[in-house]
Amino acid sequence: MNELGNDIIICNDVHKWFGEFHVLQGITTTVKEGEVVVIIGPSGSGKSTWIRTLNRLEEHQKGQIIVDGTELNNDLRNIQEIRREVGMVFQQFNLFPHLTVLQNVTLAPIHVRRWSREKAEEIGMQQLERVKIPEQAYKYPGQLSGGQQQRVAIARALAMQPKIMLFDEPTSALDPEMIKEVLDAMQELAESGMTIMAVTHEMGFARGVANRVIFFDQGNIVEEKPPNEFFDNPEEERTKLFLSQILH
Amino acid sequence: MATTSPIIKQEAAIPFWRDVRVLGVIGQIIFTILVVIGLTWFIRNFLINAENQGLQTSFSFLNTTAAFDIAEGIEYEATDTFGRALWVGVINTIRVSFIGIILTTILAVVAGIARLSTNWLINKIATVYIEIVRNIPLLVQLFFIYFAVILKLPPVKDSVQPFGLPLFLNQRGFALPGLTATAGFPIWLAFIVLAIILVMTLWTIQSRQEERTGEPVNKIGSAVVAFIVIVAIGWFVTTAFTSNQAIMVATSRNIKDFDDFEKIYLLRVDTDALKDLGVELATLDTLKFPDNIAAYKDELTAKLGTGEVSAEESENIEAQLDILGDAQITICSVEDTVSEINAASQLRRLNIPVKVSNEKSMRKTGAAYAAGDCDLLAGTQAQLAAERAILEAPDTHELVDVSVPPLIVNTPAPAGFNIQGGTKLSPEFAALLIGLVLYTSAFSAEIVRAGILAVSKGQTEAARALGLNESQRLQLIVLPQALRVIIPPMTSQYLNLTKNSSLAVAIAFPDLVAVGSTVQNQSGFAVQVIIIFMAVYLTLSLSMSAFLNWYNKKVALVER
Ligand SMILES: Nc1ncnc2c1ncn2[C@@H]1O[C@H](COP(=O)(O)OP(=O)(O)O)[C@@H](O)[C@H]1O
Ligand SMILES: [Mg+2]
Numbered sequence: 001m002n003e004l005g006n007d008i009i010i011c012n013d014v015h016k017w018f019g020e021f022h023v024l025q026g027i028t029t030t031v032k033e034g035e036v037v038v039i040i041g042p043s044g045s046g047k048s049t050w051i052r053t054l055n056r057l058e059e060h061q062k063g064q065i066i067v068d069g070t071e072l073n074n075d076l077r078n079i080q081e082i083r084r085e086v087g088m089v090f091q092q093f094n095l096f097p098h099l100t101v102l103q104n105v106t107l108a109p110i111h112v113r114r115w116s117r118e119k120a121e122e123i124g125m126q127q128l129e130r131v132k133i134p135e136q137a138y139k140y141p142g143q144l145s146g147g148q149q150q151r152v153a154i155a156r157a158l159a160m161q162p163k164i165m166l167f168d169e170p171t172s173a174l175d176p177e178m179i180k181e182v183l184d185a186m187q188e189l190a191e192s193g194m195t196i197m198a199v200t201h202e203m204g205f206a207r208g209v210a211n212r213v214i215f216f217d218q219g220n221i222v223e224e225k226p227p228n229e230f231f232d233n234p235e236e237e238r239t240k241l242f243l244s245q246i247l248h
Numbered sequence: 249m250a251t252t253s254p255i256i257k258q259e260a261a262i263p264f265w266r267d268v269r270v271l272g273v274i275g276q277i278i279f280t281i282l283v284v285i286g287l288t289w290f291i292r293n294f295l296i297n298a299e300n301q302g303l304q305t306s307f308s309f310l311n312t313t314a315a316f317d318i319a320e321g322i323e324y325e326a327t328d329t330f331g332r333a334l335w336v337g338v339i340n341t342i343r344v345s346f347i348g349i350i351l352t353t354i355l356a357v358v359a360g361i362a363r364l365s366t367n368w369l370i371n372k373i374a375t376v377y378i379e380i381v382r383n384i385p386l387l388v389q390l391f392f393i394y395f396a397v398i399l400k401l402p403p404v405k406d407s408v409q410p411f412g413l414p415l416f417l418n419q420r421g422f423a424l425p426g427l428t429a430t431a432g433f434p435i436w437l438a439f440i441v442l443a444i445i446l447v448m449t450l451w452t453i454q455s456r457q458e459e460r461t462g463e464p465v466n467k468i469g470s471a472v473v474a475f476i477v478i479v480a481i482g483w484f485v486t487t488a489f490t491s492n493q494a495i496m497v498a499t500s501r502n503i504k505d506f507d508d509f510e511k512i513y514l515l516r517v518d519t520d521a522l523k524d525l526g527v528e529l530a531t532l533d534t535l536k537f538p539d540n541i542a543a544y545k546d547e548l549t550a551k552l553g554t555g556e557v558s559a560e561e562s563e564n565i566e567a568q569l570d571i572l573g574d575a576q577i578t579i580c581s582v583e584d585t586v587s588e589i590n591a592a593s594q595l596r597r598l599n600i601p602v603k604v605s606n607e608k609s610m611r612k613t614g615a616a617y618a619a620g621d622c623d624l625l626a627g628t629q630a631q632l633a634a635e636r637a638i639l640e641a642p643d644t645h646e647l648v649d650v651s652v653p654p655l656i657v658n659t660p661a662p663a664g665f666n667i668q669g670g671t672k673l674s675p676e677f678a679a680l681l682i683g684l685v686l687y688t689s690a691f692s693a694e695i696v697r698a699g700i701l702a703v704s705k706g707q708t709e710a711a712r713a714l715g716l717n718e719s720q721r722l723q724l725i726v727l728p729q730a731l732r733v734i735i736p737p738m739t740s741q742y743l744n745l746t747k748n749s750s751l752a753v754a755i756a757f758p759d760l761v762a763v764g765s766t767v768q769n770q771s772g773f774a775v776q777v778i779i780i781f782m783a784v785y786l787t788l789s790l791s792m793s794a795f796l797n798w799y800n801k802k803v804a805l806v807e808r
Contacts, residue, residue: 057709083715094710098728098803107724108714116464160714 004211005033008068008164008195009054015062016049023049024060025219033163036196038206038227041216042242047199050216051166054197055086068163084112087157091169093149095141101128101152102137105159113160120159127155131185147178151185158189165189167198201246207231215239298775309771310334316766318758320674330767334777337763338784344677344759345746345788348684352745355689356738360696361722374693381690387751389687394679394755405665414659416667422678423660426671430586432490436654439482446478447471483653491651493587496617496625496632499646503624506594506650509577510538512623513600516575517541525568538599545572576601580613580622587626589658590650592669596661604668610635676757680749688745695737699730732803739796743789760784 009031016024023046031037039047052058053065056072056079065072067082096104105124109115115123128134131151133144141149150170157165167186171179183205190196190209200206206213206227213230215223215238223236234240264270310331317326321336362374381389399419402408407416407423416423454465497503501512519532534540548565551557557565577595581588583606595602605621607613614635617625625632629649636642660670673681703726711721752759761781768777 055713057712080715080717083713086713088710088713090706090710090713092706094704094706096707096710096725096729108716111720111724112715118458156714 004035007031008033009197010066011063012065013063014050014053014060014065016053016058016060023219024053026063027220029214029221029224031195031197033195034193035211036190036209037198037212037214038210039197039199039214039216040201040206040242040246041214041222045217046219047216048168051168051197051199054164054166055083055088057088080112084160085163086166087160087162087164088166089150089153089157089168089170091172093141093146093153093173095149095152095156097141100138100140101133101144104141104152105156108156108160123161124155124159127158128152130158130188131155132181145178146174147181150174150178150182154182154185154189164195164197167196167200169199169201171200171202203231203247215242217242294775307773307776309773309776312771314767314770316770318763319756320677321758330771333763333767334760334780337758337760340758340763341746341749341752341760341784342788344680344684344749344752344757348681348688348745348749349742351681351685352688352692352741353738355685356692356696356741359689359693360700363693363697364700378690378693381686386683386687386748387754390679390683390751390755393683394675398675398679404667405662407662407667414661414670416660416662416670418667419675421675422673423667423670424673425657425659428586428589428656428658430590430652430654430656431492432486432652432654435490436482436486439486440479443475443478443482447475450474487651487653490654491649492628492630493590493652494627494629494632494647494649495591496627496636496645496647497623499644501623503648505648506591506598509595509600509623510598513538513575513577518571518574521571522568525564525571527568541572541575542599545569548572573601576603577624578603578605578622579624579626580604580617581606581626582610582613583608585627586652586656587628589656589669590652591624591626593656593658594650602668614638674757676752676755679755680752680757680759683751684745684748687748688741691744692738692741695734695741696730699734700726702733703729728803732800735796735800735803739793739800742792742796746788746792747785 007030011027011029014024014027015022027050039051041047049058053060053072054067060072068085070078070082072078072082095101096107099107102121102124105127106117106120109120109123110117113120125134125137128137131154133148133151133155136144136148136152141152144152154165154170170186171182174182179202183202186196186198186205187209198205210227212224213227214221215230215234215236217238223230223234223239225233230239231243234243311329313326314328314330314333315326316333318324318333318336321340324332324336359374359377362370363378365371365374398421401417401419404418404420407418409416414425451467451471454467454470458465458467495503501508503509514536517535519535522532522535523529531544535544548569552562552565552569577600579588579591579595579602581591581604588604588606592602592604605616607616610627610631613627614625616622617635618639625635627635629647632647636645636647639645658669658671660667660672662668707725707729708721711725716724749759750761753762753765756762764777764781768774771777
């Protein structure tokens with residue numbers, strides 16, 4: 001396991017409503033630098049909504065979120081600053097189909113970090129090598145398999161050299177034979193000391209890589225523990241029920 | 249029989265009337281035959297009827313004299329042929345369509361994005377514009393814009409000047425600043441191309457050097473400097489060496505270039521008359537420079553405008569303005585030529601008031617100069633040499649070569665009861681252009697909006713998550729993808745605009761159809777004219793679609 005550093009994500013009584021619907025109901029937790037947190041929970045419980053509040057793709061209405069020492073509020077500068085330091089990988093990849101793989105990867109470094117094209121391409125190629133697809137650099141996303149696309153998405157987020165990576169069910173849209181290549185890339189990332197928050201139902205990954213597993217239900221954290229304890233000794237009834245359903 | 253493989257048997261035994269490939273070919277052959285029979289029948293019928301009624305089927309009428317006037321367009325006189333008249337119409341159609349398409353594209357993108365705006369006011373303005381314009385027939389809008397808006401503008405001397413820009417709107421049309429290319433322009437263009445090639449070479453060399461030494465070089469800085477230097481050198485070289493322009497002046501005036509007109513102008517300011525009107529000596533002393541005179545005129549006009557002057561005083565000011573207004577330099581030149589624009593703009597730059605008396609031909613212009621109407625005759629060196637040769641006393645006049653930059657900014661300026669210079673749009677052209685652009689943009693804005701909405705939400709989220717700001721997101725992610733959805737329906741809007749320009753006939757703008765109708769009436773060759781209409785519109789439409797299809801292929805996504 002990695003050495004853990006200071007608190008890098010702090011959530012303090014975070015609430016959010018979609019109209020009448022109370023989707024996040026007072027989440028309080030902290031994540032330390034270098035920590036790998038896996039979030040599991042039933043569909044519709046608000047997992048995606050929660051991790052999307054961490055880079056302001058969703059706005060929270062009450063409570064406090066501090067990422068890398070900056071509070072997320074309506075200040076545009078804070079939002080931009082945090083988005084630079086937080087990479088995100090989506091279930092549907094969301095690659096830019098009109099750009100080549102390398103252009104996808106270098107776009108934000110060039111336009112947001114304002115690096116020179118040379119520097120951005122150099123770092124972009126490093127990241128593509130890291131996820132083991134440098135040979136695809138000049139193809140378009142539409143020409144790649146799902147697993148390759150998701151690895152490009154990871155490289156694209158990494159090219160910004162973020163401090164935190166968020167994953168929202170990165171393997172759920174993949175054919176079974178492609179899941180492993182994506183999980184391998186995530187594992188390599190975790191071992192390199194990156195702070196990771198991942199919503200995933202890959203229990204092997206949770207057991208083998210995570211420092212902590214969070215069980216999330218009905219808009220709040222029900223239970224959070226190191227993976228061994230979590231899987232072997234769940235305390236809450238809801239956790240037990242959920243684990244029995246997904247582990248058969 | 250029962251033992252043979254069913255698959256092989258089927259393959260071998262399709263009768264031709266069930267084979268889709270054969271049926272496809274047969275279908276196409278039958279269709280082609282029907283089309284050919286139909287067309288032959290139509291053409292035969294037409295030829296027989298034409299012969300019976302004594303109609304001529306040749307196009308030779310195009311070479312006979314038209315004997316009617318056309319209000320605007322490329323050079324044309326009533327003594328030109330029907331063919332030339334139709335060509336004027338074609339060019340007018342292309343001109344209004346081309347400018348219309350460019351403006352439509354801009355307005356449609358703006359209005360389409362505005363409709364998606366979360367800003368309530370912007371959103372509502374765009375919605376109201378689109379809903380109103382979309383639901384009123386174009387012809388009604390054209391009538392409204394022409395009769396109720398443009399023809400109701402003030403007369404020329406009270407032109408509306410929005411925001412004080414050099415832009416004049418009046419009932420005789422619009423005058424806007426324009427750029428005029430002179431004889432040297434193509435050479436300057438060559439310098440620009442040269443500059444681009446050099447900058448690219450320099451860039452490559454510096455990139456290699458950067459890679460070799462590992463030290464960053466300011467490539468953008470050197471590229472910009474190199475480009476500007478070469479283009480500027482090109483500008484001066486072109487100005488100095490490629491000019492074919494000259495002015496003719498009386499030798500006694502002793503003119504070497506435009507600056508020398510200053511003395512003549514200042515002599516014309518009647519200071520004695522001003523002194524009689526009670527202007528102080530100190531003020532008179534300052535009126536020794538064109539700039540000061542212009543400032544003094546502005547001062548007087550402003551004083552009049554305040555309305556705080558007594559009747560007596562205002563009479564005095566008006567008298568002074570009259571005296572000052574009499575002092576000017578007059579130019580004789582052919583209307584709307586480089587020579588005219590150059591001479592007028594050179595003198596205006598020196599703050600010397602100019603009066604241009606222009607005619608349509610060099611012959612008439614030369615005659616006006618010979619009659620002593622103007623201080624100078626502007627034209628090309630060759631034209632002026634010819635004119636000088638036919639003067640009564642050529643020796644008392646001389647040619648002065650003047651240099652002209654490759655591009656002249658041609659700003660309109662009020663001159664007495666008229667507006668001089670600038671690009672002029674006739675009321676008919678302006679009404680047609682505005683009507684077509686407003687109408688087509690309303691539909692196109694919806695296409696743009698649909699195109700933007702077609703880009704999935706995930707794209708926006710990914711862009712935001714990477715830290716791109718909203719304008720980068722729009723420019724780099726959304727618009728390039730929306731474009732491929734937008735182009736095909738937009739192509740048909742562009743074609744609609746081109747075809748709708750034939751409504752010009754309703755407000756008497758001489759487009760192809762308007763001119764063609766006159767040709768038809770005068771010559772009686774109705775069928776030929778209609779064939780020409782069809783050929784022209786088809787050619788325009790097909791070339792436009794071909795171009796846009798090519799472009800669409802280029803921006804299409806690469807799929808697996
Ligand atoms: N933009 C939205 N507007 C309204 N309701 C939403 C929106 N996004 C998500 N929801 C609702 O919020 C709940 C939580 O959604 P989500 O965070 O996607 O859950 P999970 O990722 O755990 O499956 C769901 O019931 C969903 O229908
Ligand atoms: Mg989800």
